[in-house]
Amino acid sequence: MSHVVTEACINCKYTECVDACPADCFYEGPNMLVIDPQACVDCGMCVSACPVDAIVPENRVPADQLEFIAFNASMSGTLWPSIVKSKARMPDADHWAKIPQKRHVLTPPSVGPGVDLGSSNDTGR
Ligand code: F3S
Numbered sequence: 001m002s003h004v005v006t007e008a009c010i011n012c013k014y015t016e017c018v019d020a021c022p023a024d025c026f027y028e029g030p031n032m033l034v035i036d037p038q039a040c041v042d043c044g045m046c047v048s049a050c051p052v053d054a055i056v057p058e059n060r061v062p063a064d065q066l067e068f069i070a071f072n073a074s075m076s077g078t079l080w081p082s083i084v085k086s087k088a089r090m091p092d093a094d095h096w097a098k099i100p101q102k103r104h105v106l107t108p109p110s111v112g113p114g115v116d117l118g119s120s121n122d123t124g125r
Pocket of ligand 1: 010052
């Protein structure tokens with residue numbers, strides 16, 4: 001089992017999770033991080049480090065977030081670069097932290113092989 005970064009991370013990227021991880025299993029996209037399920041040691045240290053509760057154990061991913069299991073797997077390792085040290089959050093992170101449905105602003109959208117994250121009409125503003 002692994003841990004999974006879900007929709008709450010989008011446009012936030014607080015990156016506290018990265019410093020908490022003992023296995024360097026995070027990968028960074030333009031506006032979201034993912035976890036490499038092959039590298040995750042399932043310690044759970046990142047869960048409490050995330051201020052927006054974006055990280056959950058794979059067996060507790062909510063029904064409306066299940067697509068992110070495949071998305072984490074497909075984007076980590078090859079498509080997105082590794083991140084091993086925290087950095088500044090995204091400029092509007094505190095605004096986006098209050099918006100639950102924001103997969104439509106994921107960059108790039110739904111590019112993982114065989115992964116369809118769907119969309120919503122929430123503009124986030
Ligand atoms: Fe994202 Fe939370 Fe890490 S917002 S970058 S999963 S600390």
